[in-house]
Amino acid sequence: MSPTTPEELAAAVRALPRVLPVGAGTKARLAAVAPGVTPVSTRALRGIVEYEPDEFTFTARAGTPLAELAAVLAERGQYLPFDPPLATAGATLGGTVAAGLSGPGRWRFGGVRDFILGARFVDGEGRLLRVGGKVVKNAAGFDLPKFFVGSAGCCGVLAELTFKVFPRPAATRTLRLTARDAADQVRLLRVCAGGRWELDALEAAVDEPAVFVRLGAEEAALGPLVAELLGRFPGRELVTAEAAELWTTVTGFGWAHPGGALAKVLLTSGEVPAFVTWVRAQAGARAWIGAGGNAGYVSLPPARPVAVSPWAGALLRGNGPRWLGPRRTAAVMAAVKRALDPAGRFPDFED
Amino acid sequence: MSGSPDPARIRAELAALLGPSSLLADEAPLAAYESDGLTAFAARPAAVIAPRTADEVIATVRWCHRHGVPFVARGSGTSLSGGALPVSGGIVITLNRLNRILRLDPAERIAVVEPGVVNLAVTQAAQPHGLHYAPDPSSQPVCTIGGNVAFNAGGAHCLKYGMTSNHVLGLKAVLATGEVVEFGGASREQVGPDWMGLFVGNEGLFGIALEVTLQLLPRAECFHTVLAGYATLEQAGDAVAAVIASGLLPGAIEIMEQLALQAATAAVHAEYPPGCEAVLIVELEGPREVVAADRLRLDAILAASRPVEVRPARDGAERLAIWKGRKSAFSAVGRLSPDFIVQDGVVPRRRLGEALRRIQAWSREAGLRCANVFHAGDGNLHPLILYDGREPDGLRRAEELAGRILRMCVEMGGSITGEHGVGVEKRDYLPIMFPPEELDLLRRVRAAFDPAGIANPGKMFPAGAAPALTHTGLHPLERAGVIARE
Numbered sequence: 001m002s003p004t005t006p007e008e009l010a011a012a013v014r015a016l017p018r019v020l021p022v023g024a025g026t027k028a029r030l031a032a033v034a035p036g037v038t039p040v041s042t043r044a045l046r047g048i049v050e051y052e053p054d055e056f057t058f059t060a061r062a063g064t065p066l067a068e069l070a071a072v073l074a075e076r077g078q079y080l081p082f083d084p085p086l087a088t089a090g091a092t093l094g095g096t097v098a099a100g101l102s103g104p105g106r107w108r109f110g111g112v113r114d115f116i117l118g119a120r121f122v123d124g125e126g127r128l129l130r131v132g133g134k135v136v137k138n139a140a141g142f143d144l145p146k147f148f149v150g151s152a153g154c155c156g157v158l159a160e161l162t163f164k165v166f167p168r169p170a171a172t173r174t175l176r177l178t179a180r181d182a183a184d185q186v187r188l189l190r191v192c193a194g195g196r197w198e199l200d201a202l203e204a205a206v207d208e209p210a211v212f213v214r215l216g217a218e219e220a221a222l223g224p225l226v227a228e229l230l231g232r233f234p235g236r237e238l239v240t241a242e243a244a245e246l247w248t249t250v251t252g253f254g255w256a257h258p259g260g261a262l263a264k265v266l267l268t269s270g271e272v273p274a275f276v277t278w279v280r281a282q283a284g285a286r287a288w289i290g291a292g293g294n295a296g297y298v299s300l301p302p303a304r305p306v307a308v309s310p311w312a313g314a315l316l317r318g319n320g321p322r323w324l325g326p327r328r329t330a331a332v333m334a335a336v337k338r339a340l341d342p343a344g345r346f347p348d349f350e351d
Numbered sequence: 352m353s354g355s356p357d358p359a360r361i362r363a364e365l366a367a368l369l370g371p372s373s374l375l376a377d378e379a380p381l382a383a384y385e386s387d388g389l390t391a392f393a394a395r396p397a398a399v400i401a402p403r404t405a406d407e408v409i410a411t412v413r414w415c416h417r418h419g420v421p422f423v424a425r426g427s428g429t430s431l432s433g434g435a436l437p438v439s440g441g442i443v444i445t446l447n448r449l450n451r452i453l454r455l456d457p458a459e460r461i462a463v464v465e466p467g468v469v470n471l472a473v474t475q476a477a478q479p480h481g482l483h484y485a486p487d488p489s490s491q492p493v494c495t496i497g498g499n500v501a502f503n504a505g506g507a508h509c510l511k512y513g514m515t516s517n518h519v520l521g522l523k524a525v526l527a528t529g530e531v532v533e534f535g536g537a538s539r540e541q542v543g544p545d546w547m548g549l550f551v552g553n554e555g556l557f558g559i560a561l562e563v564t565l566q567l568l569p570r571a572e573c574f575h576t577v578l579a580g581y582a583t584l585e586q587a588g589d590a591v592a593a594v595i596a597s598g599l600l601p602g603a604i605e606i607m608e609q610l611a612l613q614a615a616t617a618a619v620h621a622e623y624p625p626g627c628e629a630v631l632i633v634e635l636e637g638p639r640e641v642v643a644a645d646r647l648r649l650d651a652i653l654a655a656s657r658p659v660e661v662r663p664a665r666d667g668a669e670r671l672a673i674w675k676g677r678k679s680a681f682s683a684v685g686r687l688s689p690d691f692i693v694q695d696g697v698v699p700r701r702r703l704g705e706a707l708r709r710i711q712a713w714s715r716e717a718g719l720r721c722a723n724v725f726h727a728g729d730g731n732l733h734p735l736i737l738y739d740g741r742e743p744d745g746l747r748r749a750e751e752l753a754g755r756i757l758r759m760c761v762e763m764g765g766s767i768t769g770e771h772g773v774g775v776e777k778r779d780y781l782p783i784m785f786p787p788e789e790l791d792l793l794r795r796v797r798a799a800f801d802p803a804g805i806a807n808p809g810k811m812f813p814a815g816a817a818p819a820l821t822h823t824g825l826h827p828l829e830r831a832g833v834i835a836r837e
Contacts, residue, residue, distance in 0.1 A: 052699065052701075053596075054592065054595060054596060054700060054701050055699050055700055055701065055730075056510075056595070077598050100541060100542060100543075100545070102540075109511070109512075109513075110513060110517055111540070111541075113541065113545050113548055114513055114517045123792065127788055127792075129788060129789050129792050130785070130789055131789070131792070133697075133765070133766045133784075134764055134765075135697045135698070135699060135729075135730055135764065135765045135766055135769075136509075136510065136729045136730070137505065137509055137514070137697050137726070137729040137730065137731050137766070137769040137770065138697060138765075138766040138768070138769060139502065139503050139505070139514070139552055139766070139768045139769060139770050139771065139772050139773075140766050140767050140768050140773055140777075140781060140784050140785075141773070141781065141784070141785060141793050141811070142549060142552065142553060142793055142796055142797070143503065143516060143548050143549055143551065143552045144549065144792075144796070146516065146545045146548025146549060147544050147545050147546070147548060147549040148544070148545075149541075149544070149545045149548065150541055150542055150543050150544055150545055151543075151544040151545075152543075152544075154544070155544065166600060167598035167599070167600055168598075170598070190458050193460065193569075194457070194460065194480075194481065194482070194569050195569065196569065196572040196638050197638055198569075198571075198637050198638055198641070217637075217638075217640075217641040217644065217645075218641065218644035218645065218648075220640075220643075220644045221638070221640035221641040221643065221644040221645075222640075224640045225638060225640055225641075264540075264542060265542075266536065266538040266540050266541065266542060267538055267540075268459050268537045268538055269458070269459060270458065270459060290540070291539055291540050292539070294538045294539040294540045295538070295540040312536075312542055312543075313542055314542040314543065323542065323543065328532075328533060328534075330530060330532045331528070331530055332526055332528070332530060332532060332799060332800055333546070335799035335800070335802075336549075336796060336799040336800075338799070339792075339795040339796050339798065339799040340792075340795075340796075349543070349544070
């Protein structure tokens, strides 16, 4: 089923006993359909409904491809600062929210949860409902738009989303800094994070002890900042093409095994060495460290499952449970699920 | 609640449960808890509990749940929407004794704090490490993190940095059912539904935060703060539009208009360019090279915006003076009038000028003065409506004007509240933002957290018995001469 309007989407949900919303399928685990469940695609539910550059806001249908959005925002010198991943692979705005995925740019101003303002969604009883607002600041009612971030389609089908956008920095520069080992990488990440530079992105590799930083500002300001960083830390600046390739690879998980499992786990910067050790213990594993050491991404060759994770995480591609590592459950979680989806039309959190 | 035990029994049982020192029973201290920052409302609680530990909070909430007794959590009582207004016959749980910073980790740049920790205390503790806590409501020298979390407090820097919710990484809370939950953690990233995001801004209707993990940011190296005076409000509004259209992302964009300027001048001896209907404050911040580059652009934009005068702060002291004038505006306006109410509706930025013209016209019509101080960068109005509660219909006329303003905000596509929350004050206006089906959704979510409806009942949602309105707007402690709004 691929409804073309929010109203059709609501009708589709009402007509089906068990529903899984799917977008472009770039996070395949989230789009894996269990027996007896009908996928409802947002493929045809696309397009920008409203774009107000002067307000720093837009509203778009959930199935709108990120790439299409980025192009429209770029015409007005604006962007979603969290670099929503997998845009070149066709990822949609709704899928980004459902997966709760943010890219390298989330370092500076926050991730998808920090930019979502409002949503229209279809609840488990097939009602089309609006939550949040359409202006950059709104404190009326509970913040349900945030709740949908990472909710993996368990509580409703997103129809339309309102986001805050920011002006895109005039210029960016990317540096590759070299650490001695994982412990030194932590030191570098922390010094960079705590410094005066207001980095745009702060990421780290796992196969080599490198740290990648991106700065964004007026061109005139960047020269001295780059010079200072390279004076303090060993490393070099990436030329424009190299930098573009790096960020395309990172936001597109280009480093991951094609057809293999891909998972995200939650870290703090101090846990980076343990994450590196955990990755190395898994044959053929590839990995990347995002958000200044706050997210670890790991990929395994096809048919190889991700090892039991000491950290809470989510499986984005591959077979296995949706969530990794320690899980918190609470009676209130089931109660909220029942409030939004009393008949159990959507998957359980623990499916 | 009609089924609630009588106050004497409530006090006796809680004294037995927690020990008498956690129970404030004397009449004088109880009076201080009758109102919060929205002084037009007052209610007498059956008891005020001042727990010393999280376990005591949990025990109290569980007792309330068992006995169906409503409770209201309270920090410093600075809510401007009546969020901490007691429920008559219920209990108030005041969290000021839970004021420990449990952990400050400069390497991970996080702080784990108890709910009674004062907002500014977090920044003060972080300062030696070159860090700060970004959300800065005007009440930050007294308001608590627990209250900030409950009402998703904002401040002057929301456009760039967001609200409280954008800076909370994790929390532990006791829900109205007595269940103790933990959401989020020390990582800046998340998986699974954003429970924490849902909890922040719950207005005390879900439960009570016991421990909050906050992200700290490096303090900006350099600030450039400019004050520009304009002959008309409209010109100030146009200047805001020009700054936004330029692609700059200032840390703060604020406007104060005439009445607020007069008040700030009287209260803190702030000096503003003469003959201005409005003053614009723009602050750039960041690495010195970035600020230097952005400053050139800002200077050009402001020069072209027909200002009466532009005054850049030449040093830290001048910057602080600009902010002191701005942040004291609320209490300063209070000196101009025996009573006032503050609204914080939001309009799309491009309609600011139109919104302000309408507010001016309506105030004249109502025969009331209205001072406007607002976060222009995000369209968040703060009209302060001045009235005299001793006049028989003073409060009623003020509330009528406030209602017109709120309806206008929604008609323009904005919100009835940007950062103060709905509370008791705007609960009757929630339905103009959300139709019945959507209100019902919010009610269902509330019931999932609090099926018995004992956590801060009477707030956010319309209906229910109206609390007693007092016509003198002084806080009970002001009346007693203990505090003043300065």
